Amino acid sequence: METAILPDTMRVVDVPVPGGLEALTIVSRPMPTPKAGEVLIEVHAAGVNRADLKQRAGDYPMPPDAPTVPGLEIAGIVRAVGAGVRQPAVGDAVCALVVGGGYAEYAIAPAVQCLPLPQGCGFAEAAALPETVFTVWTALFEQAGLQPGESVLIHGGSSGIGTTAIQLAVALGSTAMATAGSPEKVRLCTDLGATLAIDYRQEDFVEKVLQATAGRGVDVVLDMVGGSYAQRNLDALASGGRICFIAGDAAPEATFNIRQIMLKRATITGSTLRHRTAEDKGRVGAVIKERVWPLIAEGAFKPVIGGDFAMDAVADAHAALEAGRSFGKLVLRMR
Structure with missing residues (x-):
């Protein structure tokens, strides 16, 4: 495993018990280690989705391997890679689709579900792309x-x-x-x-x-x-x-x-996305990189950001999405 120097712990937004906005709890967790085929991403921003609201409320049929930490899409910098991973490499800026765990300072993602940041996109914009x-x-x-x-x-x-x-x-x-x-x-x-x-x-x-x-x-x-x-x-x-x-x-x-x-x-x-295999998501990701990423570079498509929130204000982000006050995507900034 190739890695950079990392802290021992990280902050995450957990949902230990499903419920209302009060269920969103910021806690400290040990730093995860990527397994074969995975990467560890230093998360700079994460997208907020209605599936996160449903997970928080206990109304979402979770995959068996999904963490209690919400978050289905992230953008940041690769800080460690597991065995067999050639791309992306440590230091690469990426966005990624994840099965959960995105509301965190660091998150694990399958390497095949990572894409380079599109031309002209910062971390907040890129974090709003994968799930949608x-x-x-x-x-x-x-x-x-x-x-x-x-x-x-x-x-x-x-x-x-x-x-x-x-x-x-x-x-x-x-x-x-x-x-x-x-x-x-x-x-x-x-x-x-x-x-x-x-x-x-x-x-x-x-x-x-x-x-x-x-x-x-x-x-x-x-x-x-x-x-x-x-x-x-x-x-x-x-x-x-x-x-x-x-x-x-x-x-x-x-x-x-x-x-x-x-x-x-x-x-x-x-159609649903979260329950697909990593291999199938990787297949879709390769098509998106070929067909959609050039449209972003050309200016024919760009993510619409309706608001961004600090990690500590995650409850405000959920409240805004729940109330229907927002448009486009909401994002959490972890840094």
Whole structure:
């Protein structure tokens, strides 16, 4: 194992007992050691995701190897590498997708899930990329098969996932439409390239989509709402279209008109990220480095940061995300 001189302990944000904001506890932990195929990253920033909120509340089905420390994406500097790791090397600046443990001063990541910082991105911006980009790529482009020239309706367009999906869809040649929950968030969606942004609190997104497409509907719907939108998504879908669910925050169960599915030859699918193998995440990471990182360098895509918080203010970050006050991604700065 190649390593730099490291402290014996580190600070982490732990959730020893699930609960409200009070469950977030900053404690000292021994410095972890990377195993074969892993690296130790000195974390400078970590992304904050709704999965972290669910984990804190005890409402998330955790993988068996996931730590109690939340945090699914980090950016920082590699300080040690385990056996067999050639890239990244000690001293490299990287961002990484992790199964947990990102809310810490140091974190372990599989080497195959590390990517170099994109050109022009600092640690805070890079920390906001892995979870959203991996999720959008696997769900929108792999599972739902969005193609250039097709159209997509993206729910939660002002969220981290939404802002990423809008920009990548447009950059790769598709037409993006989105829903959002306020005039300010609607403007953000259009600023990012959505041809239609719908305030779902004031307007019927099915009606607006059908008007915008001359009654045809969209080729793909990317949904994180769940059952309450299920039939309406189908109503807004074009013949041969695909609905991809990536969450069911409003309702985990759905009811569809089966005859309508048949007549539209619709595909209803879903995608998740955290439970995939490290090998599969590594495969996706290699594709993202080739297809998405150049878009960042060209300025065609950039992470939208709605706020950053010191590690000691982690409860404030969770409160902001929980209340829906934020847009884009929130990040924690560890240093």
